[in-house]
Each structure stands twice: as C-alpha cells, then as structure tokens.
Amino acid sequence: MKVNNIIGYLGQIKKIFDIYEDKTLEYMLSDIYSKVAINENTYIKYNKNKQKVCIEEIIQEIKKNNMNKDEVVEFIRDLKKNELLLLGEQSKLKINKSDNKELIVEIIANHFGFIELDNQIANRTSNETSVTAISNMDEN
Incomplete structure (x- = not known):
C-alpha cells in the first residue's frame, strides 16, 4: 500500500x-x-418495494410520521408474520410466536398508536383537556 x-x-x-x-x-x-454490527436477521424484504430494509428503518418511519394506529396497520399489513415478529422484537414488545398475524399487527399498531397519543397529550395546551386530545386523535 x-x-x-x-x-x-x-x-x-x-x-x-x-x-x-x-x-x-x-x-x-x-x-x-x-x-x-446489525444482525442480518434485522433486515427484511419489505413487500412494498421488494428491497431489503432494516427493521429499525421501519420503526423510524412510523415514529417520524407520527402515525396513528390505523396508519400503522396500513403501513405494516403486508409484512409476513416472521417479519412482524422481528418488528415486535425490535420494538421490545412481548409477542407470542403462536399469535396469528392479525393479532400481531394489532399489538404493534397499538404500541405505536399509544406513543402518538401520549405525544399529543404531552403537547396539548394548558386549556385543552385529555378528552379534547383524545377526540382529536379519533378524528385523525
């Protein structure tokens, strides 16, 4: 050299x-x-564009876009069950491998939906109540 x-x-x-x-x-x-040193198992073939994507990128995309529960469901619906299990594991969620795909999607969507709800409640103005924040969440 x-x-x-x-x-x-x-x-x-x-x-x-x-x-x-x-x-x-x-x-x-x-x-x-x-x-x-990201483990190869943290990469999946994401069905929307058929490219290998890191699970962490999917998590960051959900968080960056402040997705509510329904948006998360739509975003991850096309993932395979084993990919959803990896997503749940990376998100530090306890998911049983025996759970069906729909339940796993629901668990993950609830997790991220509650993060968004918590952010809305934390960022409300002093004259808003939690009921107003929750009704705003329902509108989205």
Missing part, C-alpha cells in the same frame, strides 16, 4: 474522530460497533 492511500484513509478516520471529539474512545468504538 502506498503512503498516499494511507493519507486518504487517515482523512476519513479524522472525519469520524471529529464526530466523537468530546466523547471517550470506548464510547466511540461502542457506538460505531452498534451501528455496523
């Missing part, structure tokens, strides 16, 4: 070091490892 190649690699390493400038080396290595 030539020195010019090493200089190029050191430039890339410097960019990584700049991100973790105020952190410890142990934290940096642990964080990098957690990001690159």
Whole structure:
C-alpha cells in the first residue's frame, strides 16, 4: 500500500474522530460497533418495494410520521408474520410466536398508536383537556 492511500484513509478516520471529539474512545468504538454490527436477521424484504430494509428503518418511519394506529396497520399489513415478529422484537414488545398475524399487527399498531397519543397529550395546551386530545386523535 502506498503512503498516499494511507493519507486518504487517515482523512476519513479524522472525519469520524471529529464526530466523537468530546466523547471517550470506548464510547466511540461502542457506538460505531452498534451501528455496523446489525444482525442480518434485522433486515427484511419489505413487500412494498421488494428491497431489503432494516427493521429499525421501519420503526423510524412510523415514529417520524407520527402515525396513528390505523396508519400503522396500513403501513405494516403486508409484512409476513416472521417479519412482524422481528418488528415486535425490535420494538421490545412481548409477542407470542403462536399469535396469528392479525393479532400481531394489532399489538404493534397499538404500541405505536399509544406513543402518538401520549405525544399529543404531552403537547396539548394548558386549556385543552385529555378528552379534547383524545377526540382529536379519533378524528385523525
């Protein structure tokens, strides 16, 4: 390997070091490892576009779009049962493998729907009541 190649690699390493400038080396290595050591089992073939997608990306998409329960059901309905089980596992939900697909979809949708409801309640103005926030949730 030539020195010019090493200089190029050191430039890339410097960019990584700049991100973790105020952190410890142990934290940096642990964080990098957690990001690159994703188990192949956390990837699924997502039926909408037939590409491999990380389960975490699906979770982030649901959270980013503040999906309510019905939207989550529509979003994950086409996943296979084993993919739904992985999604539930990544979301730290207790789902029995013997549950049918519809029940698993419902459990996952309830989980994310309640996260959205909690966010709406937490962000309501002081003159709103929880009844108003819940009625707004029903309208969406």
